[in-house]
Amino acid sequence: MPQPLPDSVQSVFEEVIRRNPGETEFHQAVREVLESLGPVIAKHPQYTDGEIIRRLCEPERQIIFRVPWTDDAGRVQLNRGFRVEFNSALGPFKGGLRFHPSVYLGIVKFLGFEQIFKNSLTGLPIGGGKGGSDFDPKGRSDAEIMRFSQSFMTELYRHIGEYTDVPAGDIGVGTREIGYMFGQYKRITNRYESGVLTGKGLTWGGSRVRTEATGYGAVFFVDEMLRATGDSFEGKRVVVSGSGNVAIYAIEKIHQLGGTVVACSDSNGYIVDEQGIDLDLLKEIKNGHRGRVADYAAARGAHVAYVEGGSIWDVPCDVALPCATQNELPEDAARALVRNGCTIVAEGANMPTTPTAIRVLREAGVRFAPGKAANAGGVATSALEMQQNASRDSWSFEHTEERLQTIMRQIHDRCLTTADEYGAPGDYVAGANIAGFTRVADAMLALGLI
Ligand code: NDP
Ligand code: 2IT
Numbered sequence: 001m002p003q004p005l006p007d008s009v010q011s012v013f014e015e016v017i018r019r020n021p022g023e024t025e026f027h028q029a030v031r032e033v034l035e036s037l038g039p040v041i042a043k044h045p046q047y048t049d050g051e052i053i054r055r056l057c058e059p060e061r062q063i064i065f066r067v068p069w070t071d072d073a074g075r076v077q078l079n080r081g082f083r084v085e086f087n088s089a090l091g092p093f094k095g096g097l098r099f100h101p102s103v104y105l106g107i108v109k110f111l112g113f114e115q116i117f118k119n120s121l122t123g124l125p126i127g128g129g130k131g132g133s134d135f136d137p138k139g140r141s142d143a144e145i146m147r148f149s150q151s152f153m154t155e156l157y158r159h160i161g162e163y164t165d166v167p168a169g170d171i172g173v174g175t176r177e178i179g180y181m182f183g184q185y186k187r188i189t190n191r192y193e194s195g196v197l198t199g200k201g202l203t204w205g206g207s208r209v210r211t212e213a214t215g216y217g218a219v220f221f222v223d224e225m226l227r228a229t230g231d232s233f234e235g236k237r238v239v240v241s242g243s244g245n246v247a248i249y250a251i252e253k254i255h256q257l258g259g260t261v262v263a264c265s266d267s268n269g270y271i272v273d274e275q276g277i278d279l280d281l282l283k284e285i286k287n288g289h290r291g292r293v294a295d296y297a298a299a300r301g302a303h304v305a306y307v308e309g310g311s312i313w314d315v316p317c318d319v320a321l322p323c324a325t326q327n328e329l330p331e332d333a334a335r336a337l338v339r340n341g342c343t344i345v346a347e348g349a350n351m352p353t354t355p356t357a358i359r360v361l362r363e364a365g366v367r368f369a370p371g372k373a374a375n376a377g378g379v380a381t382s383a384l385e386m387q388q389n390a391s392r393d394s395w396s397f398e399h400t401e402e403r404l405q406t407i408m409r410q411i412h413d414r415c416l417t418t419a420d421e422y423g424a425p426g427d428y429v430a431g432a433n434i435a436g437f438t439r440v441a442d443a444m445l446a447l448g449l450i
Contacts, residue, residue: 003359005031006038008048016057023106025326029113029351030057032370036433039422044438050449052441059112060093061085064105065155067133069147071140080104081152083131085165086112089443092163093129094119094379096170096199099148099177101136108132110326111170114350115379117436118372121411124383129165131156137172149180157185162195162389168382169199171325174245175211179204194389198382207385209400210378215249216401217377217408218321218348223257224412225344225367225428233259239317241265242324243286243293246348246375250321251277263315265324266293270312272305316340323348334360347371358429373415373432380407 005013016030034053041048067079082105085093095115098107108130116128135148159165169178178199185196194205202208209216219233226232236259240247243264251261260276271277271293281299285291297306313320313333320342322329328349334357337345345361346369347353353361353368361368381404388394395403415431418438424430 003035003355005034006041008041009034009037009053012054012057015054019058020106020109023109025110025351026106026113028355029110032351032355032429033113033117033433033437036430037437039424039430040434040437043422046445047441050445052444055444056087056116056437056440057113059084059086059109060088062105062109063131063159067135067148067151067155069144069151071144077148079133079135079148081131081133081155082108083156083159083165083167084108084112084129085159086128086130087116087440087444088127089440089447090120091125091127092161093165094126094168094382095128095130096132096168096379097173097177098130098132098170099135099137099172100132101134103132103134107326111350114372116440117433118376119379120436120439121373121414121432122376122380122383122407123410123414123439124380124407126166126379126383129167130170131167132170132173135172137177142176145177146180149177150184153181153184154188156181157188160185160196162193162386166195166382166386167197168379169245171244173199175199175201175206195386198385200385205385205389207381207388207400208395208397209404210381210385211245212249212252213381213404214246214375214378215251215323215348216253217380217404218246218323218346218374219250219253219257220377220405220408221369221374221412222319222321222344222346224409225346225369228412228416233257233319236260236318237262237316238319238321239263239312239315240321240323240348241270241312241328241352242322242349243282244324246378247321247323248279248283248286250323250348251279251282255279259319262317263312264293265312267324268292269294269306269308270310270315271297272307272315273300274303311336313337317342319344319346321346321348322352324352325349326351327354329353329357331356331360333357337361338364338366342366345369346374348375350375367426367428369428370432372436373411373428376411377404377408380404
């Protein structure tokens with residue numbers, strides 16, 4: 001049974017379901033925010049007067065387009081492209097592009113909706129948006145990835161711009177794909193407009209630390225949670241799901257801070273390495289030749305277990321970081337984590353924990369950090385990339401990492417202060433939702449009915 005919604009937003013939620021049929025992930029993301037808003041509306045009735053919440057749930061613009069391309073055998077392939085420009089009250093639409101076969105409008109809208117509040121929480125001038133395609137990059141050659149990315153940008157270019165909408169990466173989109181899309185944008189527009197995309201390579205306008213930022217940021221956030229109770233990562237046993245961009249750099253920072261990551265995964269299975277994940281080997285397998293975690297087990301030797309299928313959350317740990325995809329941590333996984341003594345769950349991925357799983361964790365006293373706070377370091381560093389592009393500057397690794405760490409500390413403190421203020425001490429979900437909401441809602445009120 002889901003938590004009851006405050007009366008004041010019940011009709012908004014019903015309208016979201018009616019107007020967006022079948023988009024279950026979007027419904028889930030909206031509900032999760034609305035559940036937190038009761039105390040805010042009670043205190044500030046102006047948010048209902050302006051229909052701010054209803055307007056927030058309706059994207060400013062939704063773009064759906066055809067993406068034709070030819071594969072290496074010369075056959076015509078067809079995919080669908082999306083960009084949902086959700087809210088630009090605080091700045092240009094900002095958010096990643098996801099290339100994965102599961103992408104449809106409901107996924108893009110859930111991600112775009114989350115992005116509004118996440119970006120607001122960073123305190124930086126960025127609105128919320130998200131995009132992507134149902135294109136499956138797995139097994140595709142470099143030439144196919146390039147042709148697809150170019151065709152995708154051939155339509156997308158007319159909708160984006162450094163002051164309008166600034167996409168970046170997400171699942172299936174990294175520096176390689178951003179490069180092909182940036183190249184095509186540059187060719188079509190005849191502009192070297194660095195600030196139109198983030199996550200670029202370092203020699204063509206990218207920022208140091210952007211690659212590492214989401215994983216590092218999530219770990220900085222957990223570090224703050226630990227510090228808040230006089231604790232640290234030293235000696236902690238950690239499980240990180242996924243083995244992509246976010247997971248790899250989360251593992252790196254945890255090891256730097258004295259924790260040990262004993263398990264990670266991909267969509268086929270998970271590995272357990274009691275000596276701690278050998279990150280050089282994992283990076284070589286994933287980044288070097290886009291391999292699988294099963295290859296890691298084969299390369300590292302008999303002490304590493306590879307479990308095909310199964311749940312990585314069965315592996316006992318002190319801290320769990322879901323860093324793969326939405327709804328990857330369901331109720332039974334939460335129960336297993338509780339049973340095995342886990343004390344902190346922080347979302348590196350977007351909405352990886354199901355609503356019932358969150359309830360199980362909270363009822364058991366597990367401290368839970370939602371993605372819109374814990375994984376905001378990626379988009380925050382994208383905003384720092386935009387800042388460097390605008391000033392034609394390039395900052396050092398140390399300076400940029402320090403900025404990221406400060407931002408994560410501020411987000412952490414903002415969550416706790418806001419939770420206190422609204423009568424939910426220690427509740428990172430309420431704190432993140434309310435702090436994210438009030439900043440964007442105030443800007444919407446100031447900008448009038450648009
Ligand atoms: P990557 O494509 O680099 O890696 C994704 C990882 O998750 C892979 O290990 C992949 O395994 C696994 N995965 C993806 N889909 C599924 C699935 N359906 N079931 C099981 N495993 C799956 O993506 P990122 O690391 O960039 O993104 C991971 C998460 O973090 C996403 O939720 C994303 O939205 C979120 N995020 C990313 C940010 C960024 O800056 N990149 C910023 C903030 C959040 P496989 O290879 O088998 O598909
Ligand atoms: O979910 C996210 O915050 C991202 N994929 C990063 C977005 C960005 O614009 O850097």
